[in-house]
Amino acid sequence: MNHLPVECPRCAFEEISLLATSPVPGVWDVVQCGRCLYTWRTIEPARRTRRDAYPDSFKLTAQDIENAIEVPAVPPLLK
């Protein structure tokens, strides 16, 4: 494909990187958000690939990402 999407459908971050291209040239790319790590294929339905069509219930903010709980919690180091 010619150019990468400009923003993450989920968190609106504007650094998108390329993870894979289709083995048949030019059919699709797999791209990823540099902040929330959301990964999508460029030919997926709009509800998964476009910010304006992405469901509000799945959207993430920078705070959501920073404040997400650790599972499992990192244990204390043993001396």
Added chain:
Amino acid sequence: MAYDDLRSFLDTLEKEGQLLRITDEVLPEPDIAAAANATGRIGENAPALHFDNVKGFTDARIAMNVHGSWANHALALGLPKNTPVKEQVEEFARRWDAFPVAPERREDAPWRENTQEGEDVDLFSVLPLFRLNDGDGGFYLDKAAVVSRDPEDPDDFGKQNVGTYRIQVIGTDRLAFQPVPMHDVAQHLRKAEEKGEDLPIAITLGNDPVMAIVAGMPMAYDQSEYEMAGALRGAPAPIATAPLTGFDVPWGSEVVIEGVIESRKRQIEGPFGEFTGHYSGGRRMPVIRVDRVSYRTNPVFESLYLGMPWTECDYLVGPNTCVPLLKQLRAEFPEVQAVNAMYTHGLMVIISTAKRYGGFAKAVGMRAMTTPHGLGYVAQVILVDEDVDPFNLPQVMWAMSAKVNPKDDVVVIPNLSVLELAPAAQPAGISSKMIIDATTPVAPDVRGNFSTPAKDLPETAEWAARLQRLIAARG
């Protein structure tokens, strides 16, 4: 009748009319997940699906729903495909008694055919990855057998764990990984992270059908899944040595991914549509760096759809969750007749038991909550009499409706442990738990008017077996 790899099992499924090859071109999304989702909505003997014409890929081979019906589950255990569920669980419990059966090590694993290492690792070039549910954070490996060892006791074969965990692909050589705190790999990771060390790990994809069953089975910490696979197969499980980690991995895997869980690191993961029928995440989860990938030429990528039950996941872990609870309860309470823990991996359990004395059934319910699996699951227990089949839900509802006096027979215990994925937990990991005693009260618990029950006629059991034979013979 033991299968050494996924391919030979797919051949049997095809011969038995339980594999559907989809040769028309499909989209990677949403078609593959939607088709697998649909298998859970077309009846309980749905086939496995095989896709080999996926848009944009040149030689993708994708298998879905391999365990996703009672017929397929029976065939995985080498049983006739029309074996009733209760009999499948009983046969499973019977074979368990052969545990442990030592595995057989083989050198010529077919996944040695191809290797990627270090800088050259690119999971997207080996696997036709795809998304399952709309809100998933990305593409997942959700049917792997993941092998890890106890860092404090690496030579103990029994403590080597083989389990299924959700794994998100977050880079060409990076994975996010979810170890639920109750599960064995979380103990391995804690021990490694306490020392500031990475935890080596091997992830095997596309395994023989019994390996997938034992990897999703609640077993004791020091019990070997390979020795259990041998018991369930009725033949030693074939294993091989993974080249980088030296771990024992299934001989027949399609793909073996090796690397480390990076110590003391967490990164955003998820959400993922889980077996609870709800999304969970995003949370900050451990991260895996992949150092080596070994794979069969033209590997079959096996995955499973999960979402609102029932899906393949429920057929895969339903019977294997019933059996350990049955065994552990019977060890001290031989009165226990049968255990149905097939709903949401045992978040709700139905137990049929005889009564030693008044109040006994409630004790069986409390014991179920304190078994190793029960600590993270078993939030609701329904106790029914010894003559009620816990797999026969209309019978269970009869017992609930006729035998329960809510004030005396419903017990709620606050603030017990449950896995963090349980949607009703508050806070995550904590839940109240409930016992519903739908058994007939016995002395000295004298309540109700249960003196004249209607029983099945004495000849009924014989006729039931006769009718089943006639129906099976009709095909």
